[in-house]
Amino acid sequence: MAYMKDDQRKKLAVDVTRNSKGATKYILITISVLFVFFMLILPLFSVIVNSLKEGLGFYLEAISTEYVLAALGVTILATVITVIVNTFFGIVASWALTKFTFKGKQFIATLIDIPFSISPVIAGLAYIMTFGRSGWAKPVVDWINDMLGTDIKIVFAIPGVVLATIFVTFPFISRELIPVLNAQGTDEEEAAALMGAKGWTIFKRITFPHIKWALVYGVILCTARALGEFGAVNALSKTRGETFTLPLEIDALYLAGSADSITASFAVSSILVIIAVIVLILRNIFEHKSKANREV
Amino acid sequence: MYVELKDINKSYGDFQASKDVNMGIEKGSLVALLGPSGSGKTTILRMIAGLETPDSGDIIIDGVRVNDVAPSERGIGFVFQNYALFRYMTVEENIAFGLELKKMPKAKIKERVAELIELTSLKGFEKRYPNQLSGGQRQRVAFARALAPNPSLLLLDEPFAAIDAKVRQELRSWLREMIYKVGITSIFVTHDQDEAVEVADQIIVTNKGGIEQIGTPKEIYKTPETPFVSEFIGRSLLIEDYHKLKGFEKGEYKGAIIRPEFVEAFKSDNQVFSDVMDCSEEGVVTDILFRGNSLELKLEVNGIELTTFRSLERRSVKKGEKMRVIIYRLFAVDDDKAYLLENQELKAKDVKNRRLEAYLYSSDGYFVV
Incomplete structure (x- = not known):
């Protein structure tokens, strides 16, 4: 017992x-x-x-005003350019950081992360300081305009919005690629080179299949961040209907203060929320794929 | 000589990976580069492949100096340590990769891939990806991929390192057979002496960036030329005051290396050893280890600890038991040479009129109990 x-x-x-x-x-x-x-x-x-408080009719009207459509256009334009530039930059930087050894490698890896740790408003101000009226790069831009007979403006114009968005989102893709490339090592590339494969063939046949899903995932993250960027863009964009992006337009509508404009600002916000949900779903799918691939 | 290295030197910063390396490899031979890690064996292999460039010296393949020839133009196949299979390509695509780069017509590629799949018995696995294969199958794919463009020289970097012990044994004989079947001159790197002895017909022992000895496995085993080789091959023990052992006199040596198989221990009533009983001396069993197929005995003889193996078929021994011990021979070493010393008392006896050579190197076991 x-x-x-x-x-x-x-x-x-x-x-x-x-x-x-x-x-x-x-x-x-x-x-x-x-x-x-x-x-x-x-x-x-x-x-x-x-x-949807004022009904579907009001909703549709609110999201199709001239200002909102212009803002949507600017947002999409800035996002597309940003993603293209950062994809290119992300691949180049992560490739350089993982497949080669050189002095200052660690330093560059840290520099890439600056946008993560700095307030976006500062990024915007930094561009004003650089390209603004008293900025050091202003004469360069003027000189280029003189040479080509163009009238490119950076600050308070679309190029400024694009630059600010690029700045803020620039680590997203390389940060996704670096761990994948590191885990892969250089064996396969070396093997391919030994068989006589040249740089582009090696990238296309060996490296790219590795980073494909991580790259898609990085692009999604970068897109989401670029669509919603407010602080940096706010510093560089002052004209409603011309250089405003969706987040700025939402802010403007809300600050206008009338009951109608507040509801309108919610309506425009809902566009971003819907996009965010779609991105979230895509993100989950591709994160899963990229992880599954990493385990191979 | 099919492959020749002449006065090769190579440094990485302060570390000299290759020091005045001179070696030659005959056409059709299967050579092992054997040495501990950091001995420079992989560097030699990679320089032959063209993955590294020597600081000075010449690399000659088939009579042509290849120092400035691109790796892909040297006519070599390379099997990487972890195989480096392209993991996003199927078995077929892996094997075909090198052929596609050579711009071979599609029909021909198909033919050659099928041939190699057949040769390496990978039929049925053509559409699989490397992560769907076992270690042994991966090695076979790596082998097939290296052979696909018909190289005249095959280089293998630690070909068995990534495989678990049980399958390794099987793959050794497979690889050896395969290389003979294809008839390709091959060099492989290993740190495992058993592997080198079993697979290669020529062994190059490397140490500290230099070459210690080149010879057949038998030569390397029986007549090591340097202290390093005599110690590295087999299970060896360096003993300084070897002259205390019966049958050996002190010479101008630093010490001696005694392998377990050089030591015979028997019970004093063993009739087989009766005629050499006065050549023996007393030893006490200090430890007994079970080695699966034999016993490992540790014996103390005149204050020296010796190791020997004992067949499980012989009478059992106990810890603390007094036994008779004879040391057949040992390798005396000075700073850079090794010398075979035989037991003088035993040699003088020349028991039972056997030829000394047969007596010393009998593999059939002269002392059968």
């Missing part, structure tokens, strides 16, 4: 630890879910609800 009791006691002890583990698990899950719900989901949901 005593033996039985001992055994039962042991079993009980196991149950207790299991139960307390279970309790911890459920407490943590509850806290996380509540936090995410109140901090993220509810506010976003209220954006959608508010945008």
Whole structure:
């Protein structure tokens, strides 16, 4: 009997630890879910609800005004250029940082991360300081305009918006590619080179298949960030209907203060929310794919 | 000589990876570059391949100096340590890659790939990706890929390192067979002496960037020329006061290397050894280890610890038991040479009129119990 009791006691002890583990698990899950719900989901949901407050007709009207369409155009233009530039830059930088050894490699890797740690507003101001009226690069731009007979403006114009967006999103792609390229090593490239493959063939046949999904994932992240950028662009863009992006337009509508314009600003916001949800879904799909690939 | 290296030197910063390397490899031979890690064996292989450039010296393949010839133009096949298979290509695509680069017509590529799949018995795996293959299958793909463009020289960097011990044994004989079947001159790098002895017909022992000895596995084993080789090959023990052992006199040597198979231990009532009993001395068993197919005995003889193997078929021994010990021979070493010393007392006896050579190197076991 005593033996039985001992055994039962042991079993009980196991149950207790299991139960307390279970309790911890459920407490943590509850806290996380509540936090995410109140901090993220509810506010976003209220954006959608508010945008439809005046009815679908008002909603459609609000998102198709001249200003909003212009802002959408600028946003898409800036995003497309940004993604193209950063994709190119991201591949070049991550390739250089992972496949070669050189002095200052670590330093460059750190520099790439600057946009992560700096406030976007500062990025915007930095461009004003560089290309603005008293900026050091202003004479260069003027000289180019004189030479080519063009009238390129950077600050308070579309190029400034694009530059600011590029600055803010520029680590996204390379940061996705670097771990993948590092994990891959240089063996396969070396093997291909030994068989007589040249640079472009090696990239196309060996390296690219490796980074494909990570690149897609990086592009999605970069797109999402570029669409929503506010601070840096705000510093460089002052003309509604010309250089305003969607986030700036939303801000302008909201600040206008009338009940109608506030609802309109929610309507325009809902465009970004919908895009965000789509991006989130894509992100999940491609993150999964890129991970599955990394494990190969 | 099909492949020749003449006065090759190579440094990485302060580290000299190759020091005055001179070697030659005959056409059709299967050569092992054997040495501990950091001994410069892989550097030699990579220089022959063209993946590294020597600081000075000449590399000659088939009578042509190839120092300035691109790796892909040297007519070599290379099997990487971890095979470096293209993981986003199927087995077929892996093998075909080198042929496509050579702009071979599609029909011909197909033919050649099929041929290699057949040769390496990879039929049924053509459409698989490397991560869907076992270690042994991957090695076969790497082998097939290296052979596809019909190279005249095959280089293999630690070809068995990535495979678990059990399959390794099987693959050694497979690779050896395969290389003979294809008839290609091959050089492989290894740090595993068993592997070198089993697979190669010529061994080049490297140490500290230099070459210690070149010879057949038998020569390397029986007549090591340097202290390093005598110690590196086989399971060896360096003993300084070897002259305390019966049958050996002190010479101008630093010490001696004694391998387990040089030591015979028997019970004092063993009749087989009766005629050499006075050549033996007393040894005490200090430890017994079970080695699966034999026992490893540690014996203390005149204050010197010796190791020997004992067949499981012989009478059992106990720890602390007093046994009779004879050392057949040893390798005396000075700073850069090794010399074979035989047991003088045993030699003088020339027991049972056997020829000394047969007596010393009998593989059939003279002392059968």
